[in-house]
Amino acid sequence: MDKTASQDNFLQLIQANKGIIIKICNSYCKNTHDREDLAQEIVYNLWKAGKDFNPDYKFSTWMYRVALNVAISFYRNGKRSLPLSALCDVHINIQEPTAPGAATDENVQLLLQFISELKELDKALVLLWLESKSYKEISEILGISETNVATRISRSKEKLKQRFLTTKNN
Amino acid sequence: MLDIELNAIWKQYDEKLEQARLLNLQSWALNLQSFEMHQKLKVNSTLGKLANYKIVLVVLGIAWVFLLGFLVLHSLVWSKVFFVVSVSAIAVITFVAVVVYIRQVMLLKDISNTDSVIKAQEKLSRLQTGTIRIARILFLQSPFYCTWFLTVDMIRGNPLAFWLITVPVFLLFGVLSIWLFFNINIKNAHKKWFQLLFSSREWTALLEAQAFYNEIEDFKKELDIK
Numbered sequence: 453m454d455k456t457a458s459q460d461n462f463l464q465l466i467q468a469n470k471g472i473i474i475k476i477c478n479s480y481c482k483n484t485h486d487r488e489d490l491a492q493e494i495v496y497n498l499w500k501a502g503k504d505f506n507p508d509y510k511f512s513t514w515m516y517r518v519a520l521n522v523a524i525s526f527y528r529n530g531k532r533s534l535p536l537s538a539l540c541d542v543h544i545n546i547q548e549p550t551a552p553g554a555a556t557d558e559n560v561q562l563l564l565q566f567i568s569e570l571k572e573l574d575k576a577l578v579l580l581w582l583e584s585k586s587y588k589e590i591s592e593i594l595g596i597s598e599t600n601v602a603t604r605i606s607r608s609k610e611k612l613k614q615r616f617l618t619t620k621n622n
Numbered sequence: 623m624l625d626i627e628l629n630a631i632w633k634q635y636d637e638k639l640e641q642a643r644l645l646n647l648q649s650w651a652l653n654l655q656s657f658e659m660h661q662k663l664k665v666n667s668t669l670g671k672l673a674n675y676k677i678v679l680v681v682l683g684i685a686w687v688f689l690l691g692f693l694v695l696h697s698l699v700w701s702k703v704f705f706v707v708s709v710s711a712i713a714v715i716t717f718v719a720v721v722v723y724i725r726q727v728m729l730l731k732d733i734s735n736t737d738s739v740i741k742a743q744e745k746l747s748r749l750q751t752g753t754i755r756i757a758r759i760l761f762l763q764s765p766f767y768c769t770w771f772l773t774v775d776m777i778r779g780n781p782l783a784f785w786l787i788t789v790p791v792f793l794l795f796g797v798l799s800i801w802l803f804f805n806i807n808i809k810n811a812h813k814k815w816f817q818l819l820f821s822s823r824e825w826t827a828l829l830e831a832q833a834f835y836n837e838i839e840d841f842k843k844e845l846d847i848k
Contacts, residue, residue, distance in 0.1 A: 474639060501736050514736060521735040521742045528834060560635045563628070572834075573841045576739055582632040595738025600844050613623040 462502060466495060469515050472583070479567050479575055480523040490526050497522045509592075516585075516593045520576045527572060566615045574608050581605045672749075673730045676723055683720035687713050701774050708770035715763045719756050726752050744838050750831035751808060757819075758806045765795035808832040 466473075473494050477487040501518050505511070567578055573594070580590045587598045587605075594601070690713035697705050726749060733745045768791050777784045810816050811829050820828070 471636065471639065475635075497735050501734070504734070504736050517738060517742075518735045520739050521737070524739065524743055525746060528830065557631075557634055557638065559631045560638060563631045563635070571837060573739070573743075573837065582629065584629070593739060595740035596842055597844065600842075603844070604841075609625060609628065612628060616623050 462499060465511055465515075466498065469512055472512065472515060473519055475579060475583075476519050476523050478564065479579055480527045480572075482568070490523060493526055494519045494522045510589070512585075513589055513592055516580065520579075520593065524572050524576070562616060562619060563612070566612050569615075570608065570611070574604070577601070577604055578608045578612070581609070673727060676727045676730065680720055680723045680727060683716055683723060687717050687720065690716070703774065704769050704772035708766040708772075711766045712763050712770070715759060715766075719759045722752070722756050722759065740838060740842060744835070747831045747835035747838060751828060751835060754806060754808065754828060758803045761799045761802045761806070764799045765792050768792045768795055 473491055476494070477490045481487040481490050498515060498518050501514075505514055567575055570578060576594060577590065580593060585593070587601045590601045590605075591598045596604075690709050694706050694709050694713065697709075729745055729749055729752075733742060733749070735742060737745075768788065772784070772788065806816070806819070808828060811832075
């Protein structure tokens with residue numbers, strides 16, 4: 453496969469799964485600038501890791517692994533590994549979820565807020581569950597057992613529901 | 623609230639994202655040229671820099687061990703017994719530190735974002751907390767820097783200085799280095815002496831890495847289903 457075809461394939465795959473990146477960026481970063489940096493970092497790392505992609509696995513599983521690892525490291529280090537100037541021609545625009553035209557529904561806002569309050573790993577778990585990933589796939593992405601996934605999801609869901617209940621009652 | 627309601631809110635979020643055209647096609651127009659440039663910049667990434675830094679330390683460490691070994695082999699006479707013992711001890715401790723560094727470089731090379739989240743993040747946290755292990759080992763060398771220059775003739779010529787100055791200083795450094803070896807631990811990171819030894823930035827990063835490592839360990843534990 454030549455370079456252009458390889459690039460086209462990559463872009464198509466990214467295009468088909470771009471929602472994953474946006475949601476991860478919105479969950480792990482508070483401001484637009486950081487979200488854009490993180491999105492660029494994720495796409496760059498996906499491209500970099502592309503040669504290691506094993507077609508026996510689902511693309512989304514592999515993509516989630518890379519995206520979440522980059523997001524968690526980005527969040528923990530509070531900085532990007534690449535200077536933004538190096539990526540200036542690969543600008544990715546991610547608006548604030550509250551910006552006009554973006555998700556403005558109160559429940560959506562609350563859900564995003566409650567997710568952002570979770571610990572990094574719980575956040576990843578909840579994102580995957582909300583994305584309707586099976587317990588098996590979540591366990592493959594995160595590297596914990598399916599039983600553990602089930603128990604932890606159950607606890608995280610309870611936390612989210614409790615937060616909704618408390619907020620609505622107040 | 624039911625699970626289905628949470629899912630419905632998430633679906634709503636999906637729809638809003640699509641409606642808002644946040645996922646603009648043009649904004650994803652990545653070009654191969656840029657990516658190739660980024661590939662070249664790989665060495666400038668944080669992990670790349672760290673790996674290079676550690677490789678340089680490994681090379682310098684090995685060179686230092688060889689130099690010390692060479693000096694020891696050419697000093698095997700009774701009059702230089704202090705030099706031989708001290709330099710040998712420094713060489714052995716440096717060698718151990720180099721081995722730890724090599725393991726860290728291997729760990730660095732083994733870190734991949736395509737690993738499962740837990741595996742990749744665990745390796746990163748282990749790498750960060752591992753730097754403290756090297757500091758502990760290297761402190762053990764300190765007493766031998768107080769004795770390498772001694773000779774049998776020096777002691778014979780001035781035994782009082784040897785027993786009243788050199789020996790107490792050696793013992794002091796010995797006790798201190800052993801104490802540090804056992805006490806340089808992330809559990810003591812809040813103590814003043816620890817903060818004096820390590821810069822605050824380094825200390826904060828270590829604490830955060832350890833806290834996250836504990837979080838990972840906790841996350842891996844199977845929970846009871848209630």
